[in-house]
Amino acid sequence: MLYEAQTSSGTGNIVHSALEKVLDILQSTELFSPHIHQVKEEDPLTSDYVDGLCDRTAINSQTNRQIYGQKNSISSSSSKLQVGVSSRQSLSMYKPSAEVQSLLQGNATWSFDIIQLESLTNKNVLVPLGIKIFERFGAMELLGIDEHVMASWLKLISDNYHSGNPYHNATHAADVLQATAYFLDKMRPKKLLDAQEEIAALIAAVIHDVDHPARSSSFLVNTKNDLAILYNDIAVLENHHAAKGFQLTHKSDNSNILKNLDREVYESLRHNVIDMVLATEMAKHFEHLQKFIHLCAANIKPVSEDDLEKKSGGSSSAMESGLDSPENRRQILRMVIKCADVSNPARDTHLADRWARRIAEEYFQQTEDEHRKNLPVMMPHFDRNTCSIPHSQYKFMEVFLLSMFEHWDGFLDIPEVYEQLQKNYKYWKDVEIQEKQEKQSAVATETSPATPAVLS
Template sequence: MGCAPSIHVSQSGVIYCRDSDESNSPHQTTTISQGTAATLHGLFIKTDAAETIPSVITYQSRHSRNNSCRDRKENSGGHVRIEAETQTSHTSVKVSSTEECVGPMRLTQEPIQVLLVFAKEDSQSDAFWWACDRAGFRCNIARTPESAVECFLDKHHEIIVIDGRHSRYFEPEAVCRMIRATKPSENTVILAVLPQKFVENSSVSACYNELIQIEHGEVRCQFKLRACNSVFTALEHCQEAVEITSEDHIIQVGHIHVQQCHSLRHRDRRKDSMDARSLSSRGSDAPSLQNRRYSSVARIHSMTIEAPITKVINIINAAQESSPVTVAEALDRVLEILRTTELYSPQLASKEDDPHTNDLVGGLMSVRGSQYLKMLHHSQLAIPVTLNDVPPSIAEMLNDEECWEFNILELEAATHKRPLTYLGLKIFTSFGVCDFLNCSEAMLRSWLQLIEASYHSSNSYHNSTHAADVLHATAYFLRKERVKSSLDQLDEVAALIAATVHDVDHPGRTNSFLCNAGSELAILYNDTAVLESHHAALAFQLTVRDGKSNIFKNIDRNQFRTLRQAIIDMVLATEMTRHFEHVSKFVNSINKPMASINSDCEGQANIRNSPENRLLIKRMLIKCADVANPCRPLELCIEWAGRISEEYFAQTDEEKRQGLPVVMPVFDRNTCSVPKSQISFIDYFITDMFDAWDAFASLPGLMEHLSENYKYWKNLDEMKCKSLRPPPPS
């Protein structure tokens, strides 16, 4: 028996053999077991592959370099002739198992098994083969879909790589489906080598790095999860007493030492694969490969659908291949950032450094609550009253509505807190909204009354006066030449309607408060953009409820759908959790490209008028209109600052009364510095956004007001004044 070669041939033509480090190709390697020289002649194996090679070749492990062997493949009428001869005797060294720690548990993990499904031998398949060798993995190569499935059912491979570069021999998607149809495959990682998504790379180091990422990522993670699950299952079904001991066999609580775990071959893992994280390479040339990340092999299920961020990551991975080490390390950092979920949320300093900014940003941008304690109930909507003809004094006041310095607070007083209806009639008429919607002025008037009655007049800030102020700013921006030339009439109508309804039925509390209080709205909208979703939904509910105020009743169905989508998108854009995303996209998609072709007017127009960029312009427009208070004349800026502060004070008071988490602790009416809060708001949200909007729409007057108002708040802060105005002279 000592002279017999260590070869087994299955009915399907599977060859199990051990390779030699001296050979040049994994397919030309056969190692004979311990013994004297031996020769195997006349072994023929049927194969369906185009190249006359076995349907499955199995590589077991690395072994001693004291031996050499040679194979000779001879083409003989569709058969393979294998002739092997050993020069010296040796003993193959089996790949050792590794030990994994899960807390106090130590588990034995068998070597990873990899299946390569390649119809023909080439440098790419060789690279993966030798990468498995270097990593200490067990590897099979299957030439046909049928042999791949048979081999997988026998070995339960942790990783499968399918050659999807061409469909001459088999369809890679079909192979994937065949394997996925088997029960053991539900958690196997299946990857594909594709002509575009994975640039062919015959570098063993590149393939090795890819496999190591997968092993250290999801394979190891899933092994630990399976181990814990198996232990719990075993304990659940155990009929005997269980002793928990230390390594010294001292009985204790809280430590489990698993001596044997033969069933933990981690063959069952989650069906969906996680993105493998790049880790430092290991092996003989590890130092030269550390901190390098190579091209990721695309998954089979993403062959037809690929997210833009995936394309970006793949481009960066490809660039690392030919980059110096310093550049590769910098790109590593870039990839770490890109893989985070909060790409547009700046990281704040510690809470002690700037509590005002932290509390303000946290209160405005957080949408998640920490507990559900109480249900809030909204009051019934007030019944709209009949609107008489506009009084002359109000009509005269409205003559100035096209000026940025228009005083909305004077209109509020003159209309007895009904400025939205009056201002809305004037602005909607000047933009021809009734003609566009094919509705009468009476219907528009009824709709404006209905919407205004649905705002809470008891709110100090989020009332119909704020809605009128945002409508005024929106109309002002729409009249700017560059904005006007970028949008069509439907966009203008959508913007005016969105501004009118953007805060309808606002309860005077933030999203975070509603989530913490477990309000009906928070539950309805799953703690996500709660108020903004409610404003948009309620606006359409109110509008279509009564034919007398349904301004959409007479427009075409397709036109209504387009208009509705534009309105909803703009209202949702006022939600602050995506503030930095909207601003960043606007700058990078519109401002920077336009600046790069400053003299090309036609090119700039093409940039502005694309559907994607028109969407960004509308979002930016309503966002700036919604928070334009710091850009108003000083007296209006001070009044709005006092109103929003009072609303936040009232929220803090209610949170304390109800025992809810205090979302913005600095807005305590007894200790808050209003100037500091305004400075933080301008620094964090306003300056960059209005700089970008000014660069697009040209708003020098607004920017001058912003600068003067900022100086005002700075002076108050330097005086240690916490109120809206400086103390009177003594």
């Protein structure tokens, strides 16, 4: 395509159009996939091979446009439901206390205190918070289920998180769900995502770490764990979380929130959920971030005051129509779940501090386990006796978070999140300085000569 554009004798518009197509391919996850939908229309055998032997959802661009590119596909399919559903009923299996209900009223704010909810519910956070958030996004109506099915599903997923994990437990899943909903709320005025994509993001947040063993994928590979063997050492945990989430969902009709979707809608939602869960793999962090930066640079331009006045309803969206393509929307969804997954360092400082110590404890346990089993130590810094948690936190922010949330803030306009991240960055640096001073003072006290006793 680049060669044709270079040698074309056509107008500048033709060349510009060709270059835009090239950029779309370069920014997609399908750079090395055959783009053969035109050939398929002419060659039925090729179509059979592609649909029968290849990953249709990854290669069939035409199908992607027909299924994944649809807007409001769940809403439009509501008339196709095969099973009638009852009106939403009060939830008998879990009735939050007045204190919990009061706390849940603030579930749409960034300052929401998930640790307090954990304490009030004895770690059973996912059902009450999940019901509140899924209800806020109209999920029960869109999925064609009642509240009992949703609650049963949330309880089933929650039970398959390991409550003994310091960090990767149901509270973390609830925290990521709340952050995901917060980002989706901020995105709604831009009208980039449809209702189906919003629900897919919420589902992905709930299941994104289900059955996490509190050990990294590398640890599972090094121990020749069954999961590492099953997934060929590739994105072991992320593949397991996605598969486990769907296995649990289809386990019983009473907790299957997807049971009333028609085939096309189900396939679209499933594709998006899996794509988002796999996007949480940190090995792909910089790839996803760079694609998002390029996406924004190519499609978002400054909007003048005159342009804003011309927009209906006074919308201040700076989005160009190019962001509305299926691939660009999927890239945005990946960033939603990625940012939500690692958002606790951007929470209020007292919450960020608690989360930092929880993840450190989990890493300490893995390091000790690696030493016991004579395995390669994947993160030597996380030695319980020598690790500086403040140092590890602000270094993590420097490497992974500051740039990502700066661009995320530029995209969503969420200064309360990015500014809090910067405050916490300074907080951890200050804590490290204080710890060093205290250690130096203690050493000085231990090494100073004893003061002779004064005889009276």
